[in-house]
Amino acid sequence: xxxxxxxxxxxxxxxxxxxxxxxxxxxxxxxxxxxxxxxxxxxxxxxxxxxxxxxxxxxxxxxxxxxxxxxxxxxxxxxxxxxxxxxxxxxxxxxxxxxxxxxxxxxxxxxxxxxxxxxxxxxxxxxxxxxxxxxxxxxxxxxxxxxxxxxxxxxxxxxxxxxxxxxxxxxxxxxxxxxxxxxxxxxxxxxxxxxxxxxxxxxxxxxxxxxxxxxxxxxxxxxxxxxxxxxxxxxxxxxxxxxxxxxxxxxxxxxxxxxxxxxxxxxxxxxxxxxxxxxxxxx
Amino acid sequence: xxxxxxxxxxxxxxxxxxxxxxxxxxxxxxxxxxxxxxxxxxxxxxxxxxxxxxxxxxxxxxxxxxxxxxxxxxxxxxxxxxxxxxxxxxxxxxxxxxxxxxxxxxxxxxxxxxxxxxxxxxxxxxxxxxxxxxxxxxxxxxxxxxxxxxxxxxxxxxxxxxxxxxxxxxxxxxxxxxxxxxxxxxxxxxxxxxxxxxxxxxxxxxxxxxxxxxxxxxxxxxxxxxxxxxxxxxxxxxxxxxxxxxxxxxxxxxxxxxxxxxxxxxxxxxxxxxxxxxxxxxxxxxxxxxxxxxxxxxxxxxxxxxxxxxxxxxxxxxxxxxxxxxxxxxxxxxxxxxxxxxxxxx
Numbered sequence: 095x096x097x098x099x100x101x102x103x104x105x106x107x108x109x110x111x112x113x114x115x116x117x118x119x120x121x122x123x124x125x126x127x128x129x130x131x132x133x134x135x136x137x138x139x140x141x142x143x144x145x146x147x148x149x150x151x152x153x154x155x156x157x158x159x160x161x162x163x164x165x166x167x168x169x170x171x172x173x174x175x176x177x178x179x180x181x182x183x184x185x186x187x188x189x190x191x192x193x194x195x196x197x198x199x200x201x202x203x204x205x206x207x208x209x210x211x212x213x214x215x216x217x218x219x220x221x222x223x224x225x226x227x228x229x230x231x232x233x234x235x236x237x238x239x240x241x242x243x244x245x246x247x248x249x250x251x252x253x254x255x256x257x258x259x260x261x262x263x264x265x266x267x268x269x270x271x272x273x274x275x276x277x278x279x280x281x282x283x284x285x286x287x288x289x290x291x292x293x294x295x296x297x298x299x300x301x302x303x304x305x306x307x308x309x310x311x312x313x314x315x316x317x318x319x320x321x322x323x324x325x326x327x328x329x330x331x332x333x334x335x336x337x338x339x340x341x342x343x344x345x346x347x348x349x350x351x352x353x354x355x356x357x358x359x360x361x362x363x364x365x366x367x368x369x370x371x372x373x374x375x376x377x
Numbered sequence: 378x379x380x381x382x383x384x385x386x387x388x389x390x391x392x393x394x395x396x397x398x399x400x401x402x403x404x405x406x407x408x409x410x411x412x413x414x415x416x417x418x419x420x421x422x423x424x425x426x427x428x429x430x431x432x433x434x435x436x437x438x439x440x441x442x443x444x445x446x447x448x449x450x451x452x453x454x455x456x457x458x459x460x461x462x463x464x465x466x467x468x469x470x471x472x473x474x475x476x477x478x479x480x481x482x483x484x485x486x487x488x489x490x491x492x493x494x495x496x497x498x499x500x501x502x503x504x505x506x507x508x509x510x511x512x513x514x515x516x517x518x519x520x521x522x523x524x525x526x527x528x529x530x531x532x533x534x535x536x537x538x539x540x541x542x543x544x545x546x547x548x549x550x551x552x553x554x555x556x557x558x559x560x561x562x563x564x565x566x567x568x569x570x571x572x573x574x575x576x577x578x579x580x581x582x583x584x585x586x587x588x589x590x591x592x593x594x595x596x597x598x599x600x601x602x603x604x605x606x607x608x609x610x611x612x613x614x615x616x617x618x619x620x621x622x623x624x625x626x627x628x629x630x631x632x633x634x635x636x637x638x639x640x641x642x643x644x645x646x647x648x649x650x651x652x653x654x655x656x657x658x659x660x661x662x663x664x665x666x667x668x669x670x671x672x673x674x675x676x677x678x679x680x681x682x683x684x685x686x687x688x689x690x691x692x693x694x695x696x697x698x699x700x701x702x703x704x705x706x707x708x709x710x711x712x713x714x715x716x717x718x719x720x721x722x723x
Contacts, residue, residue, distance in 0.1 A: 211398075214395065215398050215399060215402060218395060218696050218699060219399070219403075219699070220654040220656075220657045220696070221655070221658055222655075222661060223658045223696075224692070226661065226676070226677070226680060227406050227410075227688060227692050230410060231406055231410050232409075304522065308524055312525075312526060312662050315524075315526050315662070316661075316662070316677055318680070328524075331526065331530070335530065343534060346534075350524065350527035350530070353523075353524050353527065354524065358518065361518060361521065361522055362518070365518075
């Protein structure tokens with residue numbers, strides 16, 4: 095019932111379609127990276143006598159970087175890295191945050207107090223800074239470093255959201271009814287209460303993918319992500335930075351636009367979902 | 378008034394244990410970060426040399442003893458010796474010399490975001506669903522989605538390289554106030570001190586050099602401030618007192634600015650305070666792009682060079698600043714809002 099109504103509202107929202115198109119485009123780039131790319135993304139592809147960076151031409155649609163790596167191919171495979179990082183980081187935050195938040199909201203009392211003070215402490219740190227520290231501590235840079243760093247800092251957001259939803263639901267009549275029919279507490283929580291809290295979690299998760307991709311790009315740009323050979327958008331910007339005052343400034347444009355478009359897509363989708371799922375939100 | 382003071386006292390008392398736990402979490406990073414003795418002695422140091430160095434610098438003491446020293450040194454803003462540089466300077470000296478640049482950048486960015494956000498959000502609420510509203514919303518959303526470090530490149534390409542309207546930011550006394558006289562400035566708050574000295578040339582140069590990084594950094598809180606303003610203003614404009622004000626013939630601009638905006642300010646201020654965290658985090662990236670001599674770049678460089686103690690002290694300083702800003706925001710609106718003054722609750 096609610097799903098059908100939400101879909102009707104969603105369908106009429108132009109922002110949903112814009113966001114959806116952007117995200118779909120990035121998913122296509124990631125899925126079809128191999129057939130669409132013109133060269134290998136992680137090694138030198140320039141020929142003898144070509145001086146890298148090569149300007150865009152027929153052989154290299156977006157040119158090459160200073161190491162002779164093809165920018166277009168790296169851009170396509172970079173979509174994989176970004177989506178992977180964003181989705182895994184949110185999965186990590188969901189996996190830790192939802193159970194802890196549910197326990198805090200359902201049990202209340204000491205566990206709730208302790209868990210909420212823990213989120214207070216985590217939220218006292220600027221999130222990017224905490225992510226930088228975690229990535230630096232994890233050492234050996236890879237995509238997994240990014241996933242861990244940007245995933246952990248999102249955990250308290252999910253904990254708080256789930257706790258708030260569970261606490262609201264806990265005192266409603268239908269929950270009492272569930273318990274009165276003899277359903278166990280854990281079954282009531284898992285089968286009835288949590289499914290009713292899905293809407294805000296879905297919104298938060300969608301927005302979370304966007305912000306995870308944005309933060310991961312920042313960390314990777316600082317050199318805390320995968321090594322320079324691996325195709326990653328933030329890292330590509332770091333490599334291009336030295337050309338800021340040269341004529342090869344175009345190297346800086348594609349990865350930045352790609353990050354911005356992807357993050358914007360997830361933000362628009364998340365906003366549209368929130369508007370469709372929450373009848374109180376008016377535009 | 379005693380209620381207000383009681384409230385302020387309680388908030389301060391809550392902040393102290395929070396700061397202690399924040400210091401514990403920050404210091405626990407020491408255990409995870411790369412061994413600073415490697416950064417000092419190099420990759421090829423012998424095991425004996427490393428062991429002797431660690432023993433000399435007290436790195437092998439029990440965790441609680443080292444944390445205790447960290448807290449003690451933090452209260453004097455010294456943060457202990459910089460063992461990687463190992464030249465007798467303290468980490469605190471490095472932090473204190475860089476904090477002003479970050480403070481002025483963050484302040485400028487926040488002021489810019491609040492002014493733009495209030496205007497755009499209020500316009501959006503007064504003329505909802507019109508062109509100006511849509512433009513403001515889209516602008517804010519795009520701003521929030523663009524990575525600040527890339528925006529920094531693009532903005533300097535456009536304004537500093539192509540158009541040459543603004544200088545490449547160079548935040549040094551030599552550039553901002555070349556004729557400051559013997560001894561230069563007393564502080565490193567170049568902008569604030571040039572205002573205090575009524576040195577108009579220096580104020581102008583400081584503004585020109587602040588413009589690019591502040592603009593870029595302001596995109597982080599801008600979207601949230603704009604939306605919050607629009608949403609609360611829409612709500613306030615629908616209330617009875619607004620209808621009353623209009624009915625008695627108050628001009629619309631007065632209704633919007635004096636009546637509705639005033640009442641909408643409290644949630645906006647709260648959200649702005651919370652956005653300081655994102656702003657300070659963004660400063661790490663923005664400062665690195667513009668070679669801004671602030672705390673953010675200091676931390677980023679310490680991460681690269683494996684200087685763990687500087688990373689820990691920098692992370693703690695940022696988090697402590699954020700905690701203090703939110704404390705000040707809480708206190709500010711109890712003093713501003715008479716409803717909160719009496720009860721002291723919430």
